Amino acid sequence: MIRKVWLFITGLVLSSVTLVAGECISYTKNGNQVIFNGKDGSKLSLTINSSSVVKVWFDQSGKFIRNNESFAVVNENLEDIGKIDVNDEPSCYEIFTSKLRIRVNKNPMQLQIFDKWQKLVFSDFKDKGHMADAKAVKAFKVLRNDEQFFGLGEKTGPLNRRGRSYKMWNSDRPCYSVTEDPLAKSIPFFMSSYHYGIFLDNTYKTEFKFGTESDEYYSFEAPDGAFIYYFIFGKDYKDIQEQYIDLTGKPIMPPKWALGFAQSRGLYTKEAQALEVAAEFRKRRIPCDIIYQDIGWTQYLQDFEWRRGNYTDPKGMLKTLKEQGFKMIVSQDPVVSQANKKQWEEADKSGYFVKDIRNGKSYDMPWPWGGNCGVVDFTIPGVADWWGTYQQKPIDDGISGFWTDMGEPAWSNEEDTDRLNMKHHIGMHSEIHNVYGLTWDKMVKEQFEKRNPNRRIFQMTRSAYAGLQRYTFGWTNDSGNGNDVLEGWSQLENQVAVGVSAGLGGIPFWTTDISGYCGDITDYNAMGELYTRWMQFGVFCPLSRAHHEGDNAVEPWMFGDVVEKNSKAAIELKYQLFPYLYTYSRKAHDTGLPITRGLFMEYPNDAEAVKIDNQFIFGEEMLVAPVLKKGERVKRVYLPDGEWIDFNDKKTVYLGGQTVAYRAPLNTIPIFVKKGSVIPMMPVMQYIHEKKDYPLFIHIFPNYEDETAKFELYEDEGENLDYLKDVYSKTNFACTTFADSFSTTVEPEDKGFKQSEKRNIVLRYHLDKKPGTVSVDGNVTSNVDEKIILEKLEKDFASPEWSWNEVTKECWVKIPDKRKSVNISIK
CATH class of the missing domain: 3.20.20.80 (Glycosidases)
Structure with missing residues (x-):
């Protein structure tokens, strides 16, 4: 009797859980696809999309049927990898590419992927591998004790996903907490510190468990649909993300005005109100490009x-806004x-x-x-x-x-x-x-x-x-604290990680709701500090929109003169950095790399940088560490290896590899620039490209001796689709440091577009001491007062000049932009 009960229970277990790591008995090959056949009828398909990308499809039934083609993947033919050969060894089958060694062990069936140096990168966990039960198809993978995971798009919590689980089910979660999951977007793509990424291309309610069930394995699963995932090997996180974008398509570029400031409110729903708000922005000289409804x-x-x-005359309203430089x-x-x-x-x-x-x-x-x-x-x-x-x-x-x-x-x-x-x-x-x-x-x-x-x-x-x-x-959805708007500090801090993670999901162009969407504002003076800090972070989101629920006004002037002054300064900085931001917008289109990047992406081998969730790299040259805590006036900032220059005074130098205490009163955003960088900027305008012939300010932070600081500035028309035809203008700036001089070349490359027929470029060198001579194309240039350059900046497009400011330690060299190569020598 006992034996019969035991057999009955065993039968129930086996019927509810089918381990599919049985014996692999054969394979078939069709072009770049190899199908491995399990003794139990299951099949594992490996499609070699490139030397570093493998499409994995497990099907317990062996039928390989899917209801719909992929909604995400638009390009599987990533590389011509030539003929695929399968080596039939006694204990395994092996496939080699120029970058990978792919092994399918026979008994039990187990997928393992090595790099070309025979280092194990990715592996099924023991005999589990792929398995199915009545609830889901699951994949179990070996988890190394030092392995870290990043990605999954907009998710709360720390950037490193290890030790946490997540679901993909698009959800309307207003006022979400700093740990709530799932949120509004589902991007089942993550990257591992072991140089691979996984994109689970399944639209059902998939789940990811990064070591929550065991220290030895992690898993991902889907309750229905084809169980397809892509393994992506790369030399670093950037390489992996670029390949993910190759699979799923390039980001579109926003119109240039989209990178300006935008103002919104839940009850922005009236013509007179829109005109009044727009007029107030112009009256107060606070830059703004967009009014939402x-x-x-x-x-x-x-x-x-x-x-x-x-709305009594919407066409008239829109005409008036357009004349003032606004979009709706x-x-x-x-x-x-x-x-x-x-x-x-x-x-x-x-x-x-x-x-x-x-x-x-x-x-x-x-x-x-x-x-x-x-x-x-x-x-x-x-x-x-x-x-x-x-x-x-x-x-x-x-x-x-x-x-x-x-x-x-x-x-x-x-x-x-x-x-x-x-x-x-x-x-x-x-x-x-x-x-x-x-x-x-x-x-x-x-x-x-x-x-x-x-x-x-x-x-x-x-x-x-x-x-x-x-x-x-x-x-990033409706953030903030709905119970008490003044207690939204933790939501603000987590917005940094949520936004950085959005970029990892292939969303380079995003914004937080500046001020936090949730909560009634009843005391604007009390809200002023939180608003200021949210604004100082928000202007470094690629898109920047102030927004709040209901009729809670969050225009900068609502919070008093000091908040308005500090918010205006932050917004003006965003506009000044437009040439830099727009250049990285084009790079985001070309590569899919985010504009706001976690420190782990730029410094993957820096153990301390990898832990940072509340700072980010803006582009590649700048580090931003927004103040995110109430009452904080000294910000602890971790600076990765190298030398970092305070971007606010452009003089103070910090040695990297340490945490520094940075004074950050309410009017200060901690911003740093890497030594050896070039940062293009423009004058403050009330809306993007209010003036067509604006001068360019090229800030040069020279590199070490015999090394070069470089930047390739990108410009195009900004509103049409010609960028898809590579109609653009580029200007290469390169400054090489020598023992007694700096040599700079300016190399233009116009492909069907020029920003201006008459503008000046001002090279702003940040130096230790005043130069002796400045030459442009071999001709010694006149030394004038900085005020003279400023007065003639939009009038004189003929003569080069230079100046020195002893207080700021800046050498300005003004050159007319005639779209010809120019050589500048500073001795």
Whole structure:
């Protein structure tokens, strides 16, 4: 009897858990794909996409069937790797590329990947490897005791994911905590300190457990769908991320004005208000490019009609804003309100809504705004032109873009299980949920470009899946402390890590909601410090938007004169750094590398740098350490190896490899620049390129003797799509240090574009002492007072001049930008 009970229990266990690390008995080969056959009928497919990228597909049934092709991967043919050979050894099969040694052990079946020096990079854990049960397909991988993990897109908590678990299920989580998961975007891509990345290309509610169950292994799993993941080997994190972008597509470049400052509010929904706020920015001389309009701007969701009574002359409003240098961005939701009878009946009759599997009718979706709605199914081919016609209305009126909000769709979080009854044209909601926002953003972009040829789209989204960079930009959802707005400091601090992690997910262009979205502001004086520090961080987000819920105003002047002064200075710095930021925007397009980078990415071998979550590298030359704690006036800043120069005074030098105490009163952002850097800047303007012929200020922090400081400045028209045709202008600056001199070359390269026909370049050398002579193209140049250069900066485009400032220790060399090579010698 006891034996029978034992056998019964054993049978239950075996029926609920199937270990698939059985014996591998053979393989078949088809081009660059090799399929390994398990004795139990399971199969493991390895597709060699390049010498360093392997597509892994495990299927317990051996059928290799998927409902939909990848929503994220757009390019699998990464490299011509030639003929694939499989070595059949007694205990394993082996495949060699120029960078990898891929081994499939026979019994038990076990995938292992080595680098070309035979070092184990990635391995199935013992006999587990890939396994399936009634709930999920799972992969278990060896976890080294010093292994660290980074990625997964916008996630809370520390950048290093080790010791934590995460889910992918796009969720509307307003006022989310510093540990809450999941959030609004699902990007199942991570990188390991052992020189590999994994992209799990599965749109269901996948899970990642980085050592939460064992110190010996980590795992990732999917409850349904094809179990496909890509192994990406690279020499460093940058190399891995670039290959991920090769797979999933290049980020689009924003229009240049998108990199200016933007102002928003939950109840920005009125014409007179928009004009008043815009006028106040210009009156106070605070730079600003964008005024947002939130959800209530429409008459109904989502008819794209201006709300009657709130807007009397929207075209006139937009014309006035344009004359003042402003753009307007309006929200759109992916639904049609039932109160919007004309459009709702039109869509319902055409079958354009997501269906309820229980009755075959349009799903009746409760919506946070505007009552119950129909959820538009953007996977239906006919929907695109229908929606595109509607969304073109405000574009024709003069708006400049959209923020696509609540694309989860909202109120479809884990606990909202009724939503799983939604049936989309291409699949059930369990499969489509995480890509719903992506299908919407794709359609918005395609319709925009179809109806507005050769014009860059501005689209900023809340909810999406891997690959969103091809269509949109992002913001980090509704942050802040809703219970007490003044206690939002921990949320502010974690926004640094959330934003850096967004960049790792292929979202180089993102913003936080400056001020934090959540919480009623009842004491503006008390809120002033938090607002100031959020602003000082926010201007270093590639996109910068101040935004808050309801009618809580967060314009800089609301918090008093001191806060306005310090906020204005921070915003002005963002505008001055535009040439630097725009150059890295082009690099982000070309490579997918983020603009705001964790220290671990630039200094992976610096054990202390890897631990830092509240600082970041801006571009490659600058380190920003925003103040993120209440009352803090001395910031402890970790500086990686090398020498770092205080960017605020441009004189004080700190030795890296240590933590320094940096004085940071409310008017100061701790910013440092690496020795041997070149930083291009421009004058403050009220909006991006208010003046076309602005001078360039090229800050040069010379390198060590016999070494060169370099920067390649990128410029283009800024609003059209010619950048995709490589129509641009580049200017190479290179300053070499010698024992008794500095030699600088300025090399222009114009490919169908010039920023200006008449402008000056001012090379601003940061030196220890006054030069003896300055020569330009071999001719000794006149030494004049710095004021003379400033007075003639936008008038005299003919004569080179130089100056010395004993207080700032700056040598200015003004040269006309005639788009010819120039050589400057300072002795």
